[in-house]
Amino acid sequence: xxxxxxxxxxxxxxxxxxxxxxxxxxxxxxxxxxxxxxxxxxxxxxxxxxxxxxxxxxxxxxxxxxxxxxxxxxxxxxxxxxxxxxxxxxxxxxxxxxxxxxxxxxxxxxxxxxxxxxxxxxxxxxxxxxxxxxxxxxxxxxxxxxxxxxxxxxxxxxxxxxxxxxxxxxxxxxxxxxxxxxxxxxxxxxxxxxxxxxxxxxxxxxxxxxxxxxxxxxxxxxxxxxxxxxxxxxxxxxxxxxxxxxxxxxxxxxxxxxxxxxxxxxxxxxxxxxxxxxxxxxxxxxxxxxxxxxxxxxxxxxxxxxxxxxxxxxxxxxxxxxxxxxxxxxx
Ligand code: PBG
Numbered sequence: 001x002x003x004x005x006x007x008x009x010x011x012x013x014x015x016x017x018x019x020x021x022x023x024x025x026x027x028x029x030x031x032x033x034x035x036x037x038x039x040x041x042x043x044x045x046x047x048x049x050x051x052x053x054x055x056x057x058x059x060x061x062x063x064x065x066x067x068x069x070x071x072x073x074x075x076x077x078x079x080x081x082x083x084x085x086x087x088x089x090x091x092x093x094x095x096x097x098x099x100x101x102x103x104x105x106x107x108x109x110x111x112x113x114x115x116x117x118x119x120x121x122x123x124x125x126x127x128x129x130x131x132x133x134x135x136x137x138x139x140x141x142x143x144x145x146x147x148x149x150x151x152x153x154x155x156x157x158x159x160x161x162x163x164x165x166x167x168x169x170x171x172x173x174x175x176x177x178x179x180x181x182x183x184x185x186x187x188x189x190x191x192x193x194x195x196x197x198x199x200x201x202x203x204x205x206x207x208x209x210x211x212x213x214x215x216x217x218x219x220x221x222x223x224x225x226x227x228x229x230x231x232x233x234x235x236x237x238x239x240x241x242x243x244x245x246x247x248x249x250x251x252x253x254x255x256x257x258x259x260x261x262x263x264x265x266x267x268x269x270x271x272x273x274x275x276x277x278x279x280x281x282x283x284x285x286x287x288x289x290x291x292x293x294x295x296x297x298x299x300x301x302x303x304x305x306x307x308x309x310x311x312x313x314x315x316x317x318x319x320x321x322x323x324x325x326x327x328x329x330x331x
Pocket of ligand 1: 126173174218280281
């Protein structure tokens with residue numbers, strides 16, 4: 001029997017395949033599009049000059065000295081990526097993370113240098129203490145506990161020092177209670193009304209930050225981050241966290257990580273209709289890169305599918321180590 005002889009004629013009114021027949025038809029009915037201008041590229045800035053040190057667990061991601069970070073930000077913009085998110089690897093660490101608000105530290109220096117190279121590059125800074133404290137925690141530790149209110153006091157100083165350096169947006173990632181309101185107040189008091197706050201509002205306690213902690217040398221020396229980052233099982237709580245941060249003055253709210261929390265992204269976007277960012281974190285990057293390196297997955301297609309999924313869930317902004325690669329392929 002030939003294949004046509006086997007066939008029956010179905011009298012179908014609807015045939016989904018009609019609109020999947022050609023690239024032109026598929027493109028015409030595509031619901032979700034990615035565009036480079038929704039991508040933010042994270043950079044890890046370290047001391048020195050001419051430094052470009054690849055992070056072992058994140059192929060294609062580097063620790064960059066300020067001069068190299070400027071080149072990378074300029075190159076990203078040429079690829080179509082409008083903004084960078086800066087993390088710092090300071091020269092010294094102490095109990096209270098004082099290098100985090102040192103005007104000469106790598107992040108502050110990089111903000112100034114990038115703005116000088118091209119004022120149109122959007123510069124966002126991560127506000128946290130874990131890269132700066134000797135114990136690797138996101139706040140001040142007293143009697144083995146990460147204190148909230150004392151930590152907020154320091155985070156405010158960090159945010160102000162980033163604004164003084166010229167940051168467009170500060171992004172607190174610490175998950176201490178009340179820090180958005182405190183930072184908003186301090187910025188306004190000093191004349192930084194126009195510096196926006198992108199709050200890591202629903203940040204989960206996630207195993208997917210592992211490679212980042214290699215990149216930023218920020219793994220806690222004891223304990224973990226469960227006392228402040230969210231429990232992976234919770235989404236009602238994420239809505240409360242987002243509501244509070246909006247109330248306190250957040251301009252953009254973020255869900256982090258992205259892939260295991262697509263439902264949270266969707267709920268946050270639907271509930272608040274606020275500019276919503278999703279952080280496609282280090283572990284999401286590394287697992288895809290590792291599988292692609294082994295030839296176990298088509299890295300490029302998987303990357304685009306991953307980013308499309310995050311966008312489809314409702315993210316307006318995607319922070320991703322794939323930003324340059326994705327932007328180049330979108331152009
Ligand atoms: C700082 C911070 C972390 C990330 C962003 N900001 C790490 C953490 O909370 O331990 C993770 C980003 C990533 O994994 O790509 N607190």
